[in-house]
Every structure is written in C-alpha cells, then in structure tokens.
Amino acid sequence: MDWIKKHYEKILLAGALLLLILVAAYLVFRINRLNEDIQNALRLPEPPNKPVSLVELTTYSNAIVTLQAPPQWTNPNVAMLFPPIPVKTAAPPVTVPVEIARPQIVLEGISRRPFQLQFKAYVWNAAANEGRSFQVNFLTENRSFFVENVGSEIADRHGKTGYFITKFERKINLVRKPGINAPIEEDVSQLTVKQESEEPIVLTLGKLAVYPKRYARIRTPERTVELPLGGTFESGEKTYKVVDITDKEVIILELKSGEKQTLSLMPISQTPMAPVVVPREGIQEVPMSDVLRKREMMLK
Structure with missing residues (x-):
C-alpha cells in the first residue's frame, strides 16, 4: 500500500495512456470499416431502366405546322376590313407676339407719422x-x-x-x-x-x-415698402422715386426714363356683415305670471 501511495501519479498516467491507445485503435477500426462501406456502395449494380411509353404527338405537330403557315383571308366578297383613314396634316403653329406687361405697382395706403x-x-x-x-x-x-x-x-x-x-x-x-x-x-x-x-x-x-410726415405704403410684385417723400424703391429692373405724396395719391418717378406715374389709393371693398340668426331653442321663454310677480316685488 505504501508503494501505491508513493507512485499513484505514475499509475494514473499509465491508465490514461492505456485509454488513449484503446481509443486510437477504435478510431482506426471505424475508419477502415467506413472505407469498406463506401467501396461496396460504389460497386453495387444500377437498377434497370424502364422503357418510356410512346406519346401521341399529332396535335403538337399540327400546331407547329399552323404556326409556320397560318391561314390567309380569301373571301373575295368582303371589302377591306380596315379601310385606310386619311390623315389631315396640322397647320404649322403661328407665333403670336405677346407683350409682357410691366410689373404692377399699387398704392395700398397713406399714413402720417x-x-x-x-x-x-x-x-x-x-x-x-x-x-x-x-x-x-x-x-x-x-x-x-x-x-x-x-x-x-x-x-x-x-x-x-x-x-x-x-x-x-x-x-x-x-x-x-x-x-x-x-x-x-x-x-x-x-x-x-x-x-x-x-x-x-x-x-x-x-x-x-x-x-x-406722410408715408406711402406701396406694393410691388416683389415686396411691400413704406416710403416717405424722396424715398426710392426697385421693381423689376427699374428704380422709382417718390416725388409727391398727397392725401389720396402718390406720384413716382422712374429714374432712368424720367417717366412719372400717379398711384391712387385702392378702393376698399366693404363686405356687408351677415345677419346673426338665433335658433328658437336658444331663446328662453318666461311665463307672464313670473314677469308680473317680479314687477309686483319691485313696486313693493
């Protein structure tokens, strides 16, 4: 027993080595067996092929012949099925010169500040x-x-x-x-x-x-400006100057051409207010007896 206690590590190593040898031998045996099975499977005879039954191909042959030589319309009593329609040639487009209107300038209001x-x-x-x-x-x-x-x-x-x-x-x-x-x-x-x-x-x-001091509120296609007398603004490619402001109109001057233009105040459209209709169910009816009772209390 003392010898086993002293050399138990060697005994364990010997047992492990023996186990590895057995596993290796088993793997070699299994590999050889697998190779034999593969070789036997390759040498097996092929199953006999069954003869293919004959199929009727007359219908398919006729369809192919019809596609290669389609039947022609040969009835002489029928006129042209699709008679040609004469096509009218459209007249060439006419170029009409269009005069581009200059940007519209509107006077919206005149104020004093x-x-x-x-x-x-x-x-x-x-x-x-x-x-x-x-x-x-x-x-x-x-x-x-x-x-x-x-x-x-x-x-x-x-x-x-x-x-x-x-x-x-x-x-x-x-x-x-x-x-x-x-x-x-x-x-x-x-x-x-x-x-x-x-x-x-x-x-x-x-x-x-x-x-x-008078200020004119002028609207152009680009923006709206408020200018005093002598103020300038641009519209399109032109520059204008305010040369006169009255209570009802403004005179502007195009600086390049010297052309003057009078702007009058825009008329303000007054839209009439729609009458307010009170539904009948929204009116509270008070009995005449209640009205007389309250009147008597006020007199007392």
Whole structure:
C-alpha cells in the first residue's frame, strides 16, 4: 500500500495512456470499416431502366405546322376590313407676339407719422452778417447733417433727405434768470427747411420740432415698402422715386426714363356683415305670471 501511495501519479498516467491507445485503435477500426462501406456502395449494380411509353404527338405537330403557315383571308366578297383613314396634316403653329406687361405697382395706403427735427448749432459770420455750417438732427432716423450754406440740401455722402434750407434768421433775446441781476442773451435763431410739395418747417435753435410726415405704403410684385417723400424703391429692373405724396395719391418717378406715374389709393371693398340668426331653442321663454310677480316685488 505504501508503494501505491508513493507512485499513484505514475499509475494514473499509465491508465490514461492505456485509454488513449484503446481509443486510437477504435478510431482506426471505424475508419477502415467506413472505407469498406463506401467501396461496396460504389460497386453495387444500377437498377434497370424502364422503357418510356410512346406519346401521341399529332396535335403538337399540327400546331407547329399552323404556326409556320397560318391561314390567309380569301373571301373575295368582303371589302377591306380596315379601310385606310386619311390623315389631315396640322397647320404649322403661328407665333403670336405677346407683350409682357410691366410689373404692377399699387398704392395700398397713406399714413402720417410724427417726425422729429432739431436745429442744433450754427456758425455766425459777423463780417458777412450771415450764418453757415448749420447742424440739423433727424432724431427719428438717428442722423445728424452739417450743411454749409442756405439753399443747400440737407444731405451727406450716405444719402439725400430731400430737405433744403431755404432761410436763416438770427434772433437774440434778452432774458432774466433767477439769481442773475443783469439780463443775458438767449439765441433763438430760426432755420427754415422745406421739402418739395410740403409746407416749410421753421426750426428754433435748440428746440425739438415734431410734425406729421406722410408715408406711402406701396406694393410691388416683389415686396411691400413704406416710403416717405424722396424715398426710392426697385421693381423689376427699374428704380422709382417718390416725388409727391398727397392725401389720396402718390406720384413716382422712374429714374432712368424720367417717366412719372400717379398711384391712387385702392378702393376698399366693404363686405356687408351677415345677419346673426338665433335658433328658437336658444331663446328662453318666461311665463307672464313670473314677469308680473317680479314687477309686483319691485313696486313693493
């Protein structure tokens, strides 16, 4: 027993080796047996073939002959089954010149908005007794302009406004202020500006002037714009300028050709309102007895 305990690992290895030898021998035996079965299967005789029964082919032969030589229509008493129909030749197309109408421009409305101006500063030339270098602020548009002389347009390199300085009058008033014994001079000079077809506007130095300014709402095929007098817009390949705005119409000028066009306000179609019909079931009928009872309670 002691020898087995000392060499049990060798005994296990010997047993495993013996088992592997037996498995290998079994595999060799099975492979040889499989090869013999395959060889025997290849040497088996083929089963005898049965003779094919004859089939009647007359119908198929006749069909083939009919397809190769189809029967012809030989009845001489029948006229042409499909007589030819004369075809009328269509006349060549006629090219009609079409005049393309110019884009339609419509005046949708005229409105008045408050416009803020301020005469801010000027330079007085005592030798020539005249003013120059006038500063005018267009507060509504957040722009300041410096105009050198009377008669010049209020404009700068970014654009024109259509306003011209037509007159300047220097005025100095003597006013007294609390805490000051002697009167002091206050400059209240006035500057007159005017836009074509508009009333002149008198601006006092340092004071805010607010007046209503007309705006025209014009619709073109491309967009709708709101422009004051002197504003420009484009329609198609042409550029137009608003040269006059009245309460009912606007005159625009095509800058390239010089052609003027008068736009009148569009008539507003007033659609009559449909009468409201109240269904009978929506009316609550009150008995006369209830009405008399409430009236008596009010009298008491």
